[in-house]
Amino acid sequence: MTTGGVDSVEAASALPGAAVAVVEEDAVVLARLVGVLASVPTLQPFLHLDELLDSDIDTAEGLVLVLGPSQVYEESTLDRVSALLRTEGSFGAVLVVAEPDAATLRMALRAGLDDAVALDRTEEDLPGAVRDLRYRLQSSSSSKTTARPTTPAEHRGRVTTVFSPKGGVGKSVISVNLATALAHRSDRAVALLDLDLQFGDVAVMLRLKPAHHVGEAAAAGSRLDADLLESLLVRHERSGVYVLAAPTDTSEGAKVTSQSISEVLAVMRRTADHIIVDTAPVLDDTVLQVLSESDDIVYVVGMDVPSVKNARLGLQALELVQIPLDRILVVLNRADSRVHLATRDVERALQMKVDASLPSDALVPQSVNKGAPAVLEFDRSRFAGRMREIASLILNRASSEGEP
Ligand SMILES: Nc1ncnc2c1ncn2[C@@H]1O[C@H](COP(=O)(O)OP(=O)(O)OP(=O)(O)O)[C@@H](O)[C@H]1O
């Protein structure tokens, strides 16, 4: 038996945090689990889940549920825990399994449990698993209350960047439709910046022939003001969206730097209520700069294993550069495609809640080929409805932060 893990639980338990409940029918095993976690001050043992649900355990700071090996055979227990985990954001659960075979682990994963520990490694692994969950619950509740800096002195439009580290997942379709849906509901201008500097296709998707592009705005440096910016934008008449297009010559795009794009965004914020930024599937300096300045990041994930894998790596990269994850809205695109992934599987892999799902719809490529946003051309489609819901999410976030 090692004691290193117990020490780490002590370290975590020095902070006020989530309560820990252990549920196990076998009293001997229950005593063993409680002994392993003895240093957790908020620990409470229960023989049955019902006892826990009837108890007055304080879950104000969240709850980590440790399910003993007997619980895995109680299907109704797993179903009820699964329902709890779905509805209560500040709950986490770890399963202690007697036989850590693939079928049991899969069942635990499907139920939405956060971790599984083998019974014969309880002493080594359980304290760390509980500590990690308590830490995660604590940081997610504190990140919700983090205020975002604002500059109340001047108008500050909201920047929403649509990003994915994977190509072809629908970033541009979502950017165009999101800007259109927001323009429909905003009093002031909505701008769409095509930052796919090599292969930008926003203009094509809106059937526009822009005379200018973002490279010119970036090259203007400190000369760029609202008037000059306006002269570089092209208006999409049907939606009212103002587009700052990508260069058609890729060498022009190469001149856009992280510093110059930051200046462009600053001027755009002064003139528009919402600035939607479409990006290329790369995490270069320019994209990172824009992501770090964004109020919302619409993180598009496709419903296939490579997309989910890349999405997870992308999130780790964003965390590394300290982009707060609470700015991210995870959007699953083509969520109903005939694949064997469920939303829950994606959430498990990303350790993030999915905020919205868009259906796969043949109307989408049709609208792209027509050069008209689906939210206008096929406004009664399910895809259009879901896009409007994403626009509402952005507007709600803006109003809860006191922005336009
Ligand atoms: N929900 C959907 N239903 C059906 N087709 C879709 C859907 N979303 C996107 N598509 C199609 O997928 C293709 C790729 O979409 P899009 O160009 O928006 O992806 P992207 O992420 O911007 O790609 P890139 O990384 O190359 O810029 C398009 O042909 C589009 O019509």
Ligand SMILES: [Mg+2]
């Ligand atoms: Mg694109």
